[in-house]
Amino acid sequence: MTPADLAGALSVAGEPSATIHPADAAKRGISEAEVVRVFNDRGSFEALAHLSDAARPGVVVAPLGYWRKFSRSNSTVNAANSPRLADLGNAPTFSDNLVEVEAAR
Numbered sequence: 001m002t003p004a005d006l007a008g009a010l011s012v013a014g015e016p017s018a019t020i021h022p023a024d025a026a027k028r029g030i031s032e033a034e035v036v037r038v039f040n041d042r043g044s045f046e047a048l049a050h051l052s053d054a055a056r057p058g059v060v061v062a063p064l065g066y067w068r069k070f071s072r073s074n075s076t077v078n079a080a081n082s083p084r085l086a087d088l089g090n091a092p093t094f095s096d097n098l099v100e101v102e103a104a105r
Contacts, residue, residue, distance in 0.1 A: 016071060018047040019061040020101060025051050030103050035072065037104040038062060040097060043079030046072040046104050060101055064094070 018038050020030065030036055036049045038060060047062060055061050062077040081094040 013065075014048075016045070016047040016062065016066045016076065017050045018101065019050045019052050019055045021053065021055045021057045021059070022051045023057055024055075024060075024101070025049060028102060030101065035104040036101050037073075038077070038080060038099050038101050040080050040099045042082065042097075043075060044073070045075040045077055045079050047077075049101075060099060 018036055020036075025031070030049050030051075032049060032051045034049045035046055037044050037046055039045075045062075064077055066076045068074050068076055078094070080097050080099050082097070084093050085091060086093050
């Protein structure tokens with residue numbers, strides 16, 4: 001679901017989240033529903049941590065679709081994405097990014 005600017009969709013989708021494997025979260029001292037900072041050399045955004053085995057170890061999953069004005073840090077997952085296009089078909093490259101995650105204390 002893409003919450004965009006729809007109050008009804010936002011109430012269902014909730015705050016932006018980042019799904020993290022429990023082992024990765026433990027290494028970083030991150031707890032369920034804690035605010036985390038996801039970042040790389042391009043930028044950062046804050047989200048609520050969701051700990052789940054659904055994310056593979058070493059992988060963080062953060063959905064697209066939130067607007068900056070509704071975020072804690074005035075930025076979204078797009079802040080960490082490259083604006084470059086793939087060499088095959090000019091497809092977007094936002095599906096894979098190298099990031100780090102830390103508690104936003």
